[in-house]
Amino acid sequence: MKNKLLSLTALCRVPFIASLSLGAVLQPVLLPAALAQEDLLEGTVRTILVEGNQRIEARTIQSYLLFEPGDSFNAERIDLSLKTLFATGLFADVAIDRWGNDVVVRVVENPIVNRISFEGNKALKEDKLREEIQIAPRSPFTAARVSSDVNRMIELYRRSGRFSARIRPEYKTLSQNRVDVVFVIEEGPTSGVRGINFIGNKEFSDARLRSEIVTRQSRPWRFFSSNDNYDSSRMEYDREKLREFYLDKGYYDFRVASAVAEMAPGKNDFFITYTVDEGVPYTFGEIKVETSLAKLDAGSLQRLVPMADTDPFRGKMIEQTIDSLTYAAGVAGYAFVDIRPIVKADPQTRRVDITFVVDEGPRVYIERVNIVGNTQTLDRIIRRELRIADGDAFNRVLIDRSRNRARALGFFKNVTVEETPGSAPDKTEVTYTVEEQSTGELSFSAGFSSTDSFLFDVGLSQANLLGTGRSAGLDLSLSQRQQIASFRFTEPRFMDRTLSAGLMGWLSSYDYTDVSSYESTSYGAGLNMAFPVADRTQLGLRYRLQYDSVNITDQNIVIDTEGNLVSTTVRDADGTVRSPVPGDITDPSQLVVDVCDIRYRFRSSSCTSETEGISSILGYSLTWDGTNDPIEPTRGMNMQLSQDVAGLGGDVQTLRTEANATGYYGLTPALRASLRLSAGHIQPWGDDMTVRINNRFFRGGSNFRGFDVAGIGPRQVVRYYDPDTGEQVSMERGSALGGNFYYQGTFELTVPNFLPEEYGIKSAFFVDAGGLGSLYDQDIVAPIAYTDSTTGYDAIQYTETDAAFRAATGLSVMWDSPFGPLRFDFSQVLRAEDYDKKETFRFSTTTRF
Structure with missing residues (x-):
């Protein structure tokens, strides 16, 4: 068959x-x-x-x-x-x-997708939805892929708190085997969090625990936040946050027994309940460091351990110790180090013994360095800040330092780093994920002082021009006291070297007649450059050529033959009051002169600064940064020394020196302290032993809160005394003269304000303390004693020059509002001289784009 x-x-x-x-x-x-x-x-x-x-x-x-x-x-x-x-x-x-x-x-x-559209989406933008789907125009159409995309978008809506969202795909068949895909979306209402409750917590209240997790209870004021939307995946993260919190409070045995979300009856909201087992607090027991590496000494490493026997157990201290030991091993030359904390907890004694074993880890090399998220900044701009490259040995210290250098650019809201396995066991990929932020800035500020002074400033700048890292700025300032137009441009990598170079130009006019009796005009241009001299040290060089004109207030007065003031005005026949001019006075014992005329006995000492000339200024700045974070440091300090020499040509010969140092210390995440110490001195050299008023230091306003602009320091005053009792009756403040020397300390402590985090409001207590003084003899008018013809009081006019100690304290409130960051300073003077001018409130704001 x-x-x-x-x-x-x-x-x-x-x-x-x-x-x-x-x-x-x-x-x-x-x-x-x-x-x-x-x-x-x-x-x-x-x-x-x-x-x-x-x-x-x-x-x-x-x-x-x-x-x-x-x-x-x-x-x-x-x-x-x-x-x-x-x-x-x-x-x-x-x-x-x-x-x-x-x-x-x-x-x-299969048909080809011709077009994809979305209908009914309002809460989520179309761009956000397109990021989730896999089908695209001109790609093959399959029902399975569309179904998968629907599930992805529904999950996206769930993460945004819309659990009742429905998506229905519709198809329109076209000629040539093509199809249009339309996703019809019913978003539904937002699923909020009606309440967050805890069961089993005894040591910490529900409110305290709610503040430690990311999810928030739905409240009307949280319209700027999405953390009050229910998200099941966020609950897992919150469980870990609770564990971290309790571990850092010493509760080694803490666990979250359950986390349950229940739909509120008849509502679209959820109740979330966490059942916790707190356990009991532990203390640290025996802490040891062991190593067999030749270049490392266990005793020296032991001194880097921040905890000791009987100290309260803190989970974060273990991580801090590992970081410190890793850094120390890296400094000693061990790029590959493996630090294993061996933890032994004894429930009977409630002690945790830890042995940190430091061994040389397996050699791992960086296969590839990836940069993700830079939608505006060019890739090479970020890479040139990194201290690692493809093929380098894996080094935790350099990886973290690279992250800080990328953050220091100021272009990114956040920079994270992640290591993933490479193509072989001894290779790894390092990925830096950046989140771009607005680098353009439109700024304006306004201030109100005790003397009803008002100012308004506008600035336009771009710190990351076209994503190249170049910065440019144009500032316009129009106020009661100043009109400034300036331009600046900086190339951070001049000729592809670790050298920044820039240029600037400005035209300014200052009117300080109300506080210092002078006006000035200045215009000029300058060049600057900066380069690193060590890993944390930078040297900057600059040169400016500028023209300055100082004019003391033009005002005619009437004096007698002895130089005493007779009148500051005259009255015409029709009753009009005006300033006198030559010819108005017929009395031969009187004459009309300018207030700076040498024949006027009471002329201001600032009259010696009335001049004009060219300044040729060469300077440098040496900066050292030893902080742990370039944006929000919580440890370490930075210092700067700068000097400017005027006199390499031109008409001005001075040496200006300034120095400052700032230390940072984070007490808790909500309590951060900083202390800034600064000082400055300017001295003449050459033939002209005087310092013009526009070159002196002025303190007050934004640089010394609690006092008005130019509110402290040398000032010409007139004191009146009762001739019978000899007691001071009154005082008349004259013009602020500025000083040749200042010293100042500023202490700030950020404090919690117990407002919802979504408000974006932070607060800080501050103390400003210091002094300003010192004038050269050529800039001081000799004291003059006389009898006031109007009141009959004995009077003396002289110049106060002492750098007396002043202090002010207050509260600064910073609000990261939708319109830009706002700052409010409320001040109370603690110590002042009676001739100082005080200020109780200041406001400023900046808007980014």
Whole structure:
């Protein structure tokens, strides 16, 4: 019988058919059914024909096949070829037929997506939804892929708190086997968090625990935040935050027994309940450091451990110790170090013994450094700040330092680093993920003082021009006291070297007649450059050429022949009151002069500064930064020394020196303290032993809170005394003269204000203390004693020059508002001289774009 079937097969050319349609399993079909498969697979493939294709070329389809003309027929290869074609996603149906020694591949192509649109989405923007879907215009359409995209978008809505969201895909068939896909979205209401409760907590209140987790209870004022939306994945993160909190409070055995979310009856909100087992507080027991590395001494490493026996257990201290030991090992030359904390907890004694074992870890190299998230900043701008590159040895210290250097650019809201396994066990990939922030700035500020002074400043700057790292700025300041126009430009990597170079120009006019009785005009241009001299030290050089004109207030007065003031005004016949001019006075014992005329006995000492000239100034700044974070430091300090020499040409010869140092210390995440100490001195050299008033130091306003602009320091005063009792009756403040020397300390302590975090309001107590004084003899008018003709009081005019100690304290409130950061300073003076001018409130703001 078998021989007859074989003969029939040879005579009848019975076809072999294999097909796969929409996920069907490959099934060989034999016609007639009784024929043996091994007979049908005999022979070799002569030709391969393709049928049913419209867009895809036959040659492309043939390239996916695992056989070609000349090969023997093979069931396994035919099976794999079918699966390969279907896996491309290009076809809705695939069949392979054998007719004699010819193979026919029949395909039904999937439609091509023509356009994708969304309807009904309001809470989530279309760009956000497109990031989640896989189908795209001009890609093959499959129902499975659309269904997967629907699930992704629903999950996205769930993460945003909309658990009742529904998405229905609709299709519109077009000509040429194309299709439009429309996602019809019903977003539904937001699922909020009605309440967050805790069961089992005894040591810490529900309110305290709620402040430690990310999820917030829904409240009307939280319209700027999405953390009050229910998100099941966020609950897992909150569980870990609770564990971190309790571990840092000493509760080594703490655990979250359960976390349950229940839908509120008849509402779209949830109640979240955490059941916790607090356990009991532990203390640290024996703390040891062991190492067998030749260059490391266990005793020296032991001194880096911040905790000691019987100290309260703190989970974060273990991480801090590992970081400190890793850094120390890196400094000693061990780029590959493995630090294993061996923790032994004794429930009986409630002590935790820890042994830090420091060994040389396996050698790991950086296979690739990836940068993600830089939508504006060019990749090379970030890479040039990194201290690691492809192929370098893995070094935790350099990786973290690179992160800080990227953050120090000021272009990013946040920079995170992640290590992932590479292509081999000894290789790893390092990925820096950056979150771009607005680097353009439109700033304006306003202030109110005790003397009703008002100012308004506007500035326009871009710190990351076109993503190149270059910075440019244009400042315009229009106020009661100053009008300034300035321009600046900086190239951070001049000629592709670690050298920044920039230029600047300005035109300014200052009117300090109300506080210091002078006006000045200045214009000029300058060049600057800066380069690193060590890893944390930078040297900056600068040169300025400028023209300055100082004019003491022009005012005519009437004096007598002895130089005493007679009148500051005259009255015309029609009753008009005006300033006197020569010719108004007919009395030969009186004359009209300027207030700075040398014949006027009471002329201001600032009159000696009335001049004009060119200044040629060369200077430098040496900066050292030893903080742990360039943006929000909580440890370490930074220092700066700068000097400017005027006199390399020009008309001014002075040496100006300033120095400052700032230390930071984080007490808790909410309590951070900083102390800034600063001092400055300017002295003349050469033939002219005087310092012009516009070159002196002035303190007050924003640089010494609690006092008005130029509110402290040397000042010309007149004191009036009762001739009978000798007691001071009154005092008249004259113009502020500025000083040649100042010293100042500023202490700030950020404190919690117990307002919801979503408000973005921070507060800090501050204390400003210091003094300003010292004038050269040429800049001081000799004291003058006289009797006031109006009151009959004895009077004395003289210049106060002592750098007396002043102090003020207050509260600064910073609000990161939707319109930009706002700052309010409320001040109370603790110590002042009676001739100082005080200020109780100041306001400033900046808007970024």
